[in-house]
Amino acid sequence: MSGMELLAGRFEEHRPHLRAVAYRMLGSLSESEDAVQEAWLKLGRSDAAAVENLGGWLTTVVGRVCLDMLRSRTARREDPLHDEAGQVRLPDPVVSRADGPDPEREALLADSVGMALMVVLDTLSPAERLAFVLHDLFAVPFEEIAPVLGRSAATTRQLASRARRRVQGAAPAPDPDRARLRSVVDAFLAASRSGDLDALVAVLDPEVVARSDGGTLRPSLFRRGAAAVASQAITFARIAEAARPVLVNGTPGVVAMAQGRAVSVMAFTVRDGRITALDILTDPERLARLDLGAAEV
Numbered sequence: 001m002s003g004m005e006l007l008a009g010r011f012e013e014h015r016p017h018l019r020a021v022a023y024r025m026l027g028s029l030s031e032s033e034d035a036v037q038e039a040w041l042k043l044g045r046s047d048a049a050a051v052e053n054l055g056g057w058l059t060t061v062v063g064r065v066c067l068d069m070l071r072s073r074t075a076r077r078e079d080p081l082h083d084e085a086g087q088v089r090l091p092d093p094v095v096s097r098a099d100g101p102d103p104e105r106e107a108l109l110a111d112s113v114g115m116a117l118m119v120v121l122d123t124l125s126p127a128e129r130l131a132f133v134l135h136d137l138f139a140v141p142f143e144e145i146a147p148v149l150g151r152s153a154a155t156t157r158q159l160a161s162r163a164r165r166r167v168q169g170a171a172p173a174p175d176p177d178r179a180r181l182r183s184v185v186d187a188f189l190a191a192s193r194s195g196d197l198d199a200l201v202a203v204l205d206p207e208v209v210a211r212s213d214g215g216t217l218r219p220s221l222f223r224r225g226a227a228a229v230a231s232q233a234i235t236f237a238r239i240a241e242a243a244r245p246v247l248v249n250g251t252p253g254v255v256a257m258a259q260g261r262a263v264s265v266m267a268f269t270v271r272d273g274r275i276t277a278l279d280i281l282t283d284p285e286r287l288a289r290l291d292l293g294a295a296e297v
Contacts, residue, residue, distance in 0.1 A: 004044070007043065007044070007048055011040055011043060011058070014058050016104065016107035016108070017055065017059070017107070018035075018036045018039060018058055018059065018062045019032055019033070019036055019107075019108055020107060020108050020109075020113075021059055021062050021063065021066075021133065021134070021138060022035040022036055022062055022065075022066055023094075023108060023113070024113060024121060024133045024137060025062075025063065025066035025067075025070070025129060025130065025133055026069060026070070027091030027092060027121065027122050028091070028092050029092045029094070030092075030289065031069060035062055035065045035069060038065045039058055039062045039065060042061055043058065043061070056140070056144065059134070059138060060134075060140065060148055063130055063133075063134050063140075063145070063148055066130070067127075067148065067149070070126035070129065071126050088211050088212060088213045088214075088220035088222055089122075089213055090115075090211060090213040090280075091115065091118040091121075091122055092281075092286065092290070093115060093248045093249060093253070093267055093290070094108055094248070095246050095247070095248055095255065095291065096246060096247040096248075096250070097247065098182075098245040098246055098247060098252070100247070101247060101250065109249060113137075113249060113250070114171070114174045114250060114251050114267075115248060115249045115251075115269065115277075115279050116170070116172075116174070116269040116277060117167065117171040118249065119170075119171070119211075120166060120170045121133070121167070124163050127149050128159045128160070128162060128163040130145065130148065130149060131145055131149065131157075131159040131160035132159075132163035132164060132167065134148075135156075135160045136160060136163075136164060136167075142156045142157050142160070172271070174250075174251050174269075174270075175270060175271075178247075178251070178252055181251055181252045181268070181270050182245070182252040184203060184268070184270050184273060184274070184275060185245075185252045185253070185254065185268050185275075187199070188200065188203050188204075188233070188268070188275060189237075189243050189254065191230075191233075192233045192236070192237035195234050197230050197231070197234065200226075200229075200230035200233060200234070201226045201227060201230050203274060203275060204226040204230060204275050205226065205271070205274040205276040206226050207224065207226075208229050208274075208275055208276055208278065209222075209224050209229075209276070209277050209278070210222070210223040210228075210229040210232060210233075210277070210278040210279075210280070211277075211278070211280065212264075212280040213279075213280070213281050213286075214282045214283055215282075215283025215285055215286060216283075216285075217283065217284050217285065218282050229278065236256075243255070243256050243257070244256075246265075248265060248266070248267040248268075249267060251267070251268070251270075252268065253266055253267045253268060254266045262287050262290075263282060264280050264281060264282045264287075265280070265287065265290070265292075266278060266279070266280045
């Protein structure tokens with residue numbers, strides 16, 4: 001076996017971890033794969049024999065690649081969930097079978113990376129996101145993150161601390177009881193299908209937020225408040241013929257079907273038995289790129 005083949009084998013051992021890092025950094029499954037591939041190319045051009053900790057080296061390389069990708073995106077909006085035209089942009093959901101993710105998705109979703117966390121991460125600056133993701137989620141020391149950012153370790157620590165406060169305020173750890181969460185989602189779906197507005201309002205937090213990302217082909221929607229979200233849910237329920245239970249980023253969600261194809265992926269954030277956020281991907285182009293085999297019957 002050649003030296004390059006041996007190196008490729010070592011790289012593949014780290015690929016699941018690197019994909020997890022890149023997904024948290026970018027919120028895009030396809031861009032995450034691009035970032036990991038770029039790390040492989042950089043490894044091939046480096047003196048790999050001189051690298052003592054290959055996993056740590058690759059993690060910081062992927063972090064740097066992702067940082068460059070974030071900085072090269074169009075100028076970040078004041079509120080990243082909305083652009084000047086009112087479009088909503090949501091992170092890519094990771095859809096798994098309702099009875100649990102397969103090993104590949106399990107590795108990608110370790111550390112409770114629910115949609116609520118991914119949405120909040122998308123509101124951070126690139127530097128804040130890198131500092132928080134690498135340190136808080138992957139235990140990379142600030143001394144190793146600082147050179148990637150071109151900052152001091154103390155400044156990097158401050159960036160992570162600022163990001164941590166925002167995450168803790170908006171994306172607390174999800175309830176680990178999937179059965180309890182599924183019962184809330186099922187109550188929402190039953191009320192939507194029956195058109196029971198009162199029952200819908202009862203399962204929604206008074207300040208619930210609903211975000212729908214339709215891409216360029218379908219309208220995007222943003223609703224706040226139980227009454228507004230409930231009315232929209234009843235309207236949407238009439239379009240979907242079937243709602244199939246799945247896990248979306250590790251927590252109970254739904255793939256809605258119509259005419260044999262997926263029309264949406266819905267992720268729910270639940271606190272104290274009520275839905276506080278509903279994130280819906282309806283963009284046909286992005287839905288077509290997702291692996292939705294978990295929704296097949």
